[in-house]
Amino acid sequence: LAGTGGTDTQGIGGLSWAVHLDSLEGEQEEESLAQKADAVAQAAGLVNAGRIGELQGHYLFIQPVGHKQAMEVEAMRQQAEAVLARHEAVRWHSEQTLLKRAKR
C-alpha cells in the first residue's frame, strides 16, 4: 500500500494510528522502513496502510477490515496502545481522531 495513496483510504472510519518510527543511522531505505512498519503494525494487531504523504518514517496503521463488536474494538484499541507505547521502534504514535474544520 505504501506509495499508492494507501494512507488516503484511512478516511473511511474505524480505528487508526499515526506512527513515527525510529530509523537507525543510514536506514533511510524506504523499503526497510516499510518492512519495519509492517512488523510493528502486525504486532499491534493492525494493518500498515502505508507512509503518510511525504513524511519520512511516518506510517498509518488501520484496523483490519471486518465489522467488530464495540467490546472487540475497545479491546483492540487498548492492545494497540499498549504495544505501540512499549515498542522500541516507535518514536511517537497518536490515535487518529476526527478534526472539525469549517469553510470560510
Place this chain on the structure above:
Amino acid sequence: SMHFNDPKYPMQWHLNNRRSPGRDINVTGVWERNVTGRGVTVVVVDDGVEHTIQDIAPNYCPEGSYDLNSNDPDPMPHPDEENGNHHGTRCAGEIAAVPNNSFCAVGVAYGSRIAGIRVLDGPLTDSMEAVAFNKHYQINDIYSCSWGPDDDGKTVDGPHQLGKAALQHGVIAGRQGFGSIFVVASGNGGQHNDNCNYDGYANSIYTVTIGAVDEEGRMPFYAEECASMLAVTFSGGDKMLRSIVTTDWDLQKGTGCTEGHTGTSAAAPLAAGMIALMLQVRPCLTWRDVQHIIVFTATQYEDRHADWLTNEAGFSHSHQHGFGLLNAWRLVNAAKIWTSVPYLASYVSPVLKENKAVPQSPHSLEVLWNVSRMDLEMSGLKTLEHVAVTVSITHPRRGSLEVKLFCPSGMMSLIGAPRSMDSDPSGFNDWTFSTVRCWGERAKGVYKLVIRDVGNEPLQVGILRQWQLTLYGSVWSPVDIRDRQRLLESAMSGEYLHDDFTLPCPPGLKIPEEDGYTITPNTLKTLVLVGCFTIFWTIYYMLEVYLSQRSVASAPGCRSGPCRWPPRSRRSREEWTELESVPLCNSKDLDGTETESGGPPTTSGLLVPDLLHEGDWSPSQNKNAPDFPHQRPPELLQGEEQIC
C-alpha cells in the same frame, strides 16, 4: 486596455473597480505586460473543484489533483442536499477562471493552472491533512486553503502533529526546494470576537495569512483581528456592498457563475492568484521571499478604526488589516527584482517557569526576557520576521485572559485577545501565539509579556505556569532592510517589468515525490482484463493457424510434392477480408470443383468465405467460436466435404 468578452467581467470590481477607482487589486497593468501566472500551478484544498466546467476546464491540472475523501485522482465535488460543495469551485474560479470564453468571469491569474484536492467533504484526520498539504508538492506551487477550525469564538485549534510536520516539510522540500506557498484565510469569527491567533493554521510561520476588507476598504462584520495576519484583500461586506463574482459549480442549484462569493474564503484565493503572478516573473522566490515582499509592498490606507502602528523598521501594521492591502502591481514589480532573503535564523529561549498569579484588570502580570548579543551570535539573527510565544496558563475561564507581547522596540502585539464566548476551563496548554508586527525590527533586547484577567468573576485566579519565546528572522541588518525598501520603491515604475530584464535564478532541487501520477486500481483491473483477453485470443489464433496448417499438410495433394493452394480470384480480393494468416478453411464449390490457384501461395491474408448472411448464425451459439461474425461453423458443412 484589457477587455474580455466574459459577461460578468465588468462586475468583477475586485479586478477593475470602475465605480470606485483604486478600490481593486490593481492587476490590469500586470496583465498588460503578459504576466498572467503562466507556468505556475495553484491547488485549491477544499471540498472539490468541478474542473469540467467551461470556465475551469482549459486551465485544469489533473497531475496536481487528488480526492482524499474518495481516494481517487478526480476531485470532482459531490452534490449534497445543502448545495454546499460549490466552495472549492468558486475559489478555483477566482484564481484561474478562463478569459475570453464568453462564460462568467476571469481569474486573477488566468494564465496559471488550477488543481483541486478534495479533503473537506468527509471525515478529516490529522494524517489526511498531512497528506493534503504535501500532495503533488513538486507540481503544485501554491496551496490555497479557505478553511480552518470553527470560528465560533471559543475554539483553540490548529494543525496537529502531522499537519505541522507536513507544513514544515512543504516549505523545506516543496516546489523543488523553494518551498510550497500555503495561503490561508484568517477566519470569519468577527461577530464572536474571535481572533486568528487561536487558529494554528493562521498563526503558523509557514502560512501566508490573509484577511478581508470590503469594497469601501473597511473591515467586514465577519473579519477577525489578528497580530499574525500578513495582509488583506477584497471580499464581500454587508448586504449593501458587492461581493466577489466568480465561477460556480453547475450541480444542484448552481448555474456555473455566482455574484455572491464572500468571507475570508474569497480573499485567500485572490492572494493566491497574486502570488502566482509573482512566481511567473520570479519562479525561484522562496516561501520567505513571498512573505517579505507582501510585508514590503502592502499598502496602508486611511481607516480610522484600523489603529495602524508603525514599527521600528518603518512597516505599519494593523490588527485589522495586517500590513495593509495587497497590490498586484507592487507585488509583481517587487518580485521581478527581488534577490533572495538570507537563510532563516532562529532563537529559542529556555522554558521560563513562572507559576505566578494573573491579577484582575487594571492590574497585570509582567514577565521579561532579555535576548543578548551572545544569545544571537550562534544563529546570526539580527532582524525579526515572526515572533512566537508558547504559553501554559491555567484559568477557570479561558476567554477572560488577555495576553500582550512587547518587542524590544516597544511595538505591542495583542496576541491573546479576550473572548467573551470562550468559557473553557482548561486554560492554555503549550499554546503558541505569534505576531508579525515586529517584522524588520532588531532582534536583540528585552521582550515583555503582559497578562491580565479581564473577566468580571471576582474570585477566579489564573496562573502563568511557564512560557517560551521563539524569534525567527535573518542576518539582515536594519540598514539592509531600509536599502531593500528603497530598491523596491525604485522598481514601482514598472521599468523592470519586461522580458528583457531577468535576474538569474538558482536551479531547484530534484526531490522525488511519494507517488507520482499513479494508475488507479480500476484502471489496473481494466488493463489486466484486456491483457488476459489479448493473450487468450493470441493463443487461440496461433493454435488455429497451427492446426489448419497441419490439416492442409496431411491432405492427399500434399504427400507427393508441394502443396497447391486454391487460386484467389480477383473478386475475392476486394470482398473478402484480408487477415494475416493461411486460409482457415478450404471449401469446395457446390459442384465439387476445387478452385485452381495459378499464383504463388499468399500468406498475406486469411481467405474468409463470404457464405453467411445476416442472421444465419451468431457467435453466441458456439461458446468456443472466436468472435468472427462471417465464419461458418463446422456442423453447417455436413452436406459438403469437410476439409478442416
